[in-house]
Amino acid sequence: MALFLLGLVLTIASAQVFNPKEVVRKNYNMARVSGVWFSISMASDNLTRIEENGDLRVFVRSIEHLKNSSLKFNFHFMVQGECVDVIMVCEKRKDGEYSVTYEGENKVLVSETDYRLYITFYMQNIRNNTQTRVLALYGRIPQLTSPFLERFRKICKRYGMSPENIIYLADQETGSPFSSSGKQDPKGTSACSDSFLGDD
Ligand SMILES: *[C@@H]1O[C@H](CO)[C@@H](O)[C@H](O)[C@H]1NC(C)=O
Ligand SMILES: *[C@@H]1O[C@H](CO)[C@@H](O)[C@H](O)[C@H]1NC(C)=O
Ligand SMILES: *[C@@H]1O[C@H](CO)[C@@H](O)[C@H](O)[C@H]1NC(C)=O
Numbered sequence: 506m507a508l509f510l511l512g513l514v515l516t517i518a519s520a521q522v523f524n525p526k527e528v529v530r531k532n533y534n535m536a537r538v539s540g541v542w543f544s545i546s547m548a549s550d551n552l553t554r555i556e557e558n559g560d561l562r563v564f565v566r567s568i569e570h571l572k573n574s575s576l577k578f579n580f581h582f583m584v585q586g587e588c589v590d591v592i593m594v595c596e597k598r599k600d601g602e603y604s605v606t607y608e609g610e611n612k613v614l615v616s617e618t619d620y621r622l623y624i625t626f627y628m629q630n631i632r633n634n635t636q637t638r639v640l641a642l643y644g645r646i647p648q649l650t651s652p653f654l655e656r657f658r659k660i661c662k663r664y665g666m667s668p669e670n671i672i673y674l675a676d677q678e679t680g681s682p683f684s685s686s687g688k689q690d691p692k693g694t695s696a697c698s699d700s701f702l703g704d705d
Contacts, residue, residue, distance in 0.1 A: 523652035527619040537620040542643040
């Protein structure tokens with residue numbers, strides 16, 4: 506029994522190891538990006554837009570690679586404690602590059618992924634002639650280990666963003682059935698988990 510449990514713990518731990526050899530940064534197979542994702546972290550050169558009540562503070566639920574090569578994002582965000590769903594269909598421009606109109610014009614690029622555990626997106630938003638740059642780290646599971654967060658910090662740095670530009674979202678998923686905080690916001694929980702479960 507002890508051995509079995511140890512084996513299980515090791516399996517779970519090793520399954521979450523960041524493996525640089527698995528990182529893909531071009532020639533993406535976007536079909537492999539389809540499926541459930543969780544928002545882990547975000548960064549922006551304008552924090553106002555990703556902090557609480559920010560228009561770009563969106564939590565991912567799933568991504569779907571469509572037959573016509575578009576990428577469909579299923580997001581939710583919180584408005585006055587209520588969970589609101591948004592669907593965003595991004596049109597393919599080239600390998601790993603998409604565009605979509607949402608709170609302005611957006612260019613969305615896959616920065617890198619291992620398909621298995623994480624994906625990082627880079628987004629340029631232009632609204633009223635003002636450019637805002639955003640990076641997002643999504644995980645296949647609600648939390649990622651620190652090597653993934655460290656990797657995200659490095660990517661942010663490459664885009665000229667310091668740790669002060671980064672916010673952590675993984676325990677902010679108010680109402681997610683996988684919420685780790687254990688805090689019970691009855692209203693938020695039902696609002697979010699209902700639509701979450703209704704997803705498939
Ligand atoms: C940051 O975003 C806020 C909210 O959209 C906006 O009012 C402000 O002008 C932006 N700041 C910069 C420097 O773009
Ligand atoms: C691709 O298909 C989706 C869903 O049917 C649609 O919303 C989108 O406009 C299509 N995009 C293109 C470029 O045809
Ligand atoms: C964008 O510019 C228009 C016209 O100048 C203004 O009415 C509007 O409030 C601006 N929107 C934002 C989000 O700054």
